[in-house]
Amino acid sequence: MNKIYILLLALLVMAGCYKDKGNYDYKTMYAIEIDGIDENKKYELWFGEPFTMPEPIIRFTDSTQAHDDLSYQWKLDTFVVSTEKCLNVTFGIEPQGWNDIFGAFIVKDERTGISYSQRFRVTLLSNFTNGWMWMTENQGKAELNMLASSKKFFQNVYTAVNNRELGPKAYGVVEHFDAGLNANGVLMMAGGPGSDGPVELDWSNLRKEVWTGEEFVGGSLPEDLQEIKAACFIKNYSCLVSGSGKLYVRYSPGGYLYQDRYPDFPFYGDYKLSSVVGYSFPPDYNVALFYEENEGRYLFLDNGELRGLDQLEDAGQKFSLVDPDKELIYLAPASQQQGKSLFYAVLRDKSDGKYYTQRFQFGIVGGQPTLTTIAQDVFPAVVNEKTRFAVGYTTKEAYYSQGAQIFRYNFELNDTPVAVADFKTGTITAFTLDSYGEQFGVCVQNGNTHDFYWTSTDGQEFEHVKQIPGEVKGLIYKSGGSWKYE
16 A cells, blocks of 8 residues: 555656746745854753843845844743743743753744754753751741852742741751752741641742641641651651650651651650751761660661660770760761761760760661761860851861851861851851851851851851841751762
8 A cells, every 4th residue: 555655646746747847037045044152051041030042143144135024932942932032031930950951042034934943051040959048036937048059048938939927936947858869858847826837848949848747647747746856858767856855757768758658656665856866978878866865875767666876886985875964966977988977976964064076987788787986075175055066078177156256176186176267246056068068158146137158168258148137046058969978
């Protein structure tokens, strides 16, 4: 049958040629060339902001036939976003993180019906992808603020995006990753009378994804979790610590944000957890450390069991990991190697008020937890309950605040600290490092307002915002998937 169709088509073509005996006026065909747009350059498009492109230069290969009977189209992906020659639009499609798409500028010659195009590449960016994010309590309302890496400041951004209040109490904010280090969301720990409780947001646009209570069996938040004082997300577990120190655990293979449900009861056992939680870098190593306040013990999750580090064989034998006279103030990983994280901890002795640091290596390798204690030292400076701490990842440097100053010292040498930043007035109530350990976000409280500073660890200031209303309750660097680890 196909052969018959081909034969008929050939006969029709031959017949057409045979009957075509007209005279022709042959003219030189022209084309249109487009300049001014670099097909090898990535043009940046920030979600929610005007997007412009260089004005295209249109040239006829035969200038004697140039005319203005042209129409235009700008395409981004498959969407026609403008029919003007010059592009100036606000992109209305919400990006899901860092994406590259192709665009095209198309010119149609209306006299000939022929279209010409020039392709280009566009990187979609969101102001909310990464930057400094912190929660405050302001006149009886919990608020979320953000200074984006683009240096744009967003005050009370949750309400601006979602047209809804959070509630009266702010407890903190945590970023969530899956096992592949893809940012999945942001958990905002807020609550109090009249609130909907903690809420989880889309990581790229900060729109509400789900109320945390809806992720529990039964669809509501347990009464014990009206205050969430800590949270962490690792490869197989999502963990919430209640105001009474109880642990609620959701088993989520792969760490996906909304996979399965939390049980509506806490992890079994007689324990009271601190609000200080440490977890491995990166979180796909499946290590979360908790601190039991009554006995002064480090605990970790191991195949559904809450175990003490003191139950493991310690290859270092440098100090005891159980001390009921000590309370944990700060805990974070300083480095990671071959599945083991080096943890840096600051503790206070409840009997004499002295501060100590501990360093130990812990990881779960091949399903087997391993522990090596390294050193316990007296903190090399006079500090108090208002002091805040931070540790530089993949460095040997630890930082702490006193008043409006930040100091640095080498935690291996436990040497004399040196001042690296002085904000002159107020009290530093929160500061943290970015995921590269090279930059600070710093909140300095001055009465009912606070100032925010973004600086390098060697003192260079990148941006600051003054007199932001509210009392700071929690600060993070929102990395948006930008991790650095060995």
